[in-house]
Amino acid sequence: xxxxxxxxxSGVYVDQDADDLALVARCRAGDLxxxxxxxxxxxRVLFTVSLRILGDYDAANDAAQNxxxxxxxxxxxxxxxxxxxxxxxRILVNECLNARRDNPRHEPLAxxxxxxxxxxxxxxxxxxxxxxxxxILALPLDYREVIVLRxxxxxxxxxxxxxxxxxxxxxxxxxxxxxxxxxAVLQGLEGAR
Amino acid sequence: xxxxESDRQLSQMLDELGPADPPAGFTRNVMARxxxxxxxxxxxxxxxxxxxxxxxxxxxxxxxAAAAILLAIFVVRGFPPAGQGTESTxxxxxxxxxxQIADSDVVLGDAAVQxxxxxxxxxxxxxxxxxxxxxxxxxxxxxxxxxxxxxxxxDADARAALLSADLRKVYDSPELRRALDSADLRRxxxxxxxxxxxALEAADARGGVATAAARAGTRNTQAMWFKASExxxxxxVANDAVKRAxxxxxxxxxxxxxxxxxxxxxxxxxRAIENAAVRKALADDGLxxxxxxPNMAAAMNSRAFLDAVGHEAFGAALISRPRQNR
Numbered sequence: 454x455x456x457x458x459x460x461x462x463s464g465v466y467v468d469q470d471a472d473d474l475a476l477v478a479r480c481r482a483g484d485l486x487x488x489x490x491x492x493x494x495x496x497r498v499l500f501t502v503s504l505r506i507l508g509d510y511d512a513a514n515d516a517a518q519n520x521x522x523x524x525x526x527x528x529x530x531x532x533x534x535x536x537x538x539x540x541x542x543r544i545l546v547n548e549c550l551n552a553r554r555d556n557p558r559h560e561p562l563a564x565x566x567x568x569x570x571x572x573x574x575x576x577x578x579x580x581x582x583x584x585x586x587x588x589i590l591a592l593p594l595d596y597r598e599v600i601v602l603r604x605x606x607x608x609x610x611x612x613x614x615x616x617x618x619x620x621x622x623x624x625x626x627x628x629x630x631x632x633x634x635x636x637a638v639l640q641g642l643e644g645a646r
Numbered sequence: 647x648x649x650x651e652s653d654r655q656l657s658q659m660l661d662e663l664g665p666a667d668p669p670a671g672f673t674r675n676v677m678a679r680x681x682x683x684x685x686x687x688x689x690x691x692x693x694x695x696x697x698x699x700x701x702x703x704x705x706x707x708x709x710x711a712a713a714a715i716l717l718a719i720f721v722v723r724g725f726p727p728a729g730q731g732t733e734s735t736x737x738x739x740x741x742x743x744x745x746q747i748a749d750s751d752v753v754l755g756d757a758a759v760q761x762x763x764x765x766x767x768x769x770x771x772x773x774x775x776x777x778x779x780x781x782x783x784x785x786x787x788x789x790x791x792x793x794x795x796x797x798x799x800x801d802a803d804a805r806a807a808l809l810s811a812d813l814r815k816v817y818d819s820p821e822l823r824r825a826l827d828s829a830d831l832r833r834x835x836x837x838x839x840x841x842x843x844x845a846l847e848a849a850d851a852r853g854g855v856a857t858a859a860a861r862a863g864t865r866n867t868q869a870m871w872f873k874a875s876e877x878x879x880x881x882x883v884a885n886d887a888v889k890r891a892x893x894x895x896x897x898x899x900x901x902x903x904x905x906x907x908x909x910x911x912x913x914x915x916x917r918a919i920e921n922a923a924v925r926k927a928l929a930d931d932g933l934x935x936x937x938x939x940p941n942m943a944a945a946m947n948s949r950a951f952l953d954a955v956g957h958e959a960f961g962a963a964l965i966s967r968p969r970q971n972r
Contacts, residue, residue, distance in 0.1 A: 485677065492673045500668035514669055521676045585659045604660045636652045639659060 473537040480528050492521050495538065498606050499545050505601045506549045508590045516552045520545035539616040588638040596631035599624055799946065830891035831882055838878035
C-alpha cells in the first residue's frame with residue numbers, strides 16, 4: 454500500500470494515503486463500508502479540529518458528525534485530484550461556522566486529558582490547557598485555522614495552503630501572526646511554568 | 647515579534663493541549679444516521695467522470711431532454727417499455743445503476759412494528775387529517791409500502807419535483823399520451839435501445855484500458871443509460887414508420903414547452919425517476935389523480951408524514967395497521 458504520509462511522525466493524527474481514493478470509489482459504487490473506513494480514518498483529526506475551533510465538546514461532536522454526513526451526500530462532487538482531507542475539512546469548517554452562528558455562546562471546554570504529577574500539577578496543567586484553548590478561540594478564524602491545522606493535524610505549509618485555498622507564504626504569514634498573538638495572550642502562563 | 651524562548655514555550659503549551667478523541671461510538675453514530683435516514687449520494691448535480699470533471703451544461707440538457715421523453719413513456723405505459731426481447735437491454739441498463747438496498751436487507755420483527763405503531767411519530771402521522779386522508783387511499787398506501795418510494799419521498803428536491811404543477815402538466819397531456827401510446831414508436835424505440843445498449847456493452851468490454859475509477863463513476867451516474875436512451879429515442883422519433891404513425895409535434899412540444907423544461911430538467915425529478923418503483927407508481931392513473939389533490943402537497947410535506955416515512959417500520963405498519971384495527 455503506497456502510503457503518502459503528509460504528516461510528521463510525532464503526533465500523527467492522520468495517515469492520508471492512496472487508499473482514500475479507493476475508499477471513495479467503493480462509496481460511489483454503493484459500498485457503505487468504504488465510507489465507514491473513511492470515518493474511522495478521519496474521525497479523530499476532524500473531531501480535534503472541530504473541538505479546537507468551537508471549544509465545545511457537544512458542538513464539536515455534532516459538527517464533525519454533520520461534516521461526515523454531508524461529505525457522504527456530496528461525495529459525487531469530490532474532485533479526486535484533490536486530497537480527501539482538504540475537501541472534508543472545508544465541509545467541517547462550514548459546519549463549525551453554522552454551529553457558531555446558531556449557538557454563539559459556547560463555553561470553552563476544559564480539556565480533560567490525563568497528565569502525570571501531583572494534584573497541584575494536574576490542576577495547574579488543566580488551567581493552562583483551558584487558557585490555551587481560550588486563547589485559540591479568541592483568535593480570528595483565519596488565524597485559528599492555521600494554528601489548528603499546523604499544530605493539531607501537522608499538515609505542511611503547502612498542504613495547509615491547499616486546504617485553505619491560499620498560498621503557502623500566506624499560511625506562514627498568518628501562522629506567524631497567530632503565534633505572536635497567542636504568545637502575547639499566554640505570556641503570564643509562560644512565566645508560571 | 648516573538649522571541650525564540652516564547653515560541654518554544656508556546657509550542658510546548660499547544661503540544662500539551664494535544665489531540666482529542668471523539669466520543670465513543672462516533673463512527674457507529676455517523677453510519678447509523680446515514681443508514682436510518684436513507685441518505686444517498688447526490689448524483690444529479692454533477693456527474694464525475696472519475697477525474698472530477700463536472701458535467702457540462704450541454705450534456706445536462708441532453709440528459710434532461712432524454713429524461714423528458716423517457717418519463718412520458720414511463721408515465722403512460724410504465725417501466726420498462728414493454729416489448730419482446732428487451733430483457734437483455736434492461737439487464738444491461740441495470741448494471742449501470744447504483745446498487746439498491748433490497749427489502750431482504752432489512753428484517754423487521756413484529757416487535758419493531760408494534761413499537762413504531764405505538765410511537766409518537768406514528769400517532770402524529772395518523773392524527774394529521776391530510777396524512778390520514780392520504781393514507782386512506784388504497785393506491786397511496788400501496789405505493790408507500792414500497793421502501794424505494796418512501797426513500798425517494800425523503801428527498802425534499804425529488805418530492806417537490808414529483809408534486810410540481812409543471813410535471814402534472816407534462817404527464818396529463820392527452821396529445822402526448824396518444825403519441826407515446828403508439829405501438830410503432832415503442833417497437834422502434836425498444837429495438838434502437840437494444841442496439842444502443844449493445845454498443846455500450848461492446849465499448850465497455852473494450853474499456854480494459856480505462857481506469858476502474860472512470861468506469862465506476864460512469865456506472866454510478868447512469869449517464870450511459872441515459873445516453874443510450876437519448877440516442878434510441880432520437881432515432882425512433884426520426885424513423886419513417888414512426889413519423890407516419892405518431893404525432894411528432896406532441897413529442898417535440900414536450901421538449902420545447904417551458905413548463906416541461908422546468909419540470910423535467912429538475913435534478914430532483916431525475917433522482918426520482920431513476921427509481922423504478924417511483925416510475926411504476928407514476929404510471930398509475932389513480933395515484934396521479936391523488937397527487938393532483940390540493941391537500942396532497944401539504945400532507946407529503948408535513949413533518950408528521952416525513953418522520954413516519956423515514957421510519958423503516960412504516961411500510962410494515964401500513965400493512966399491519968388494518969390488522970390492528972380489527
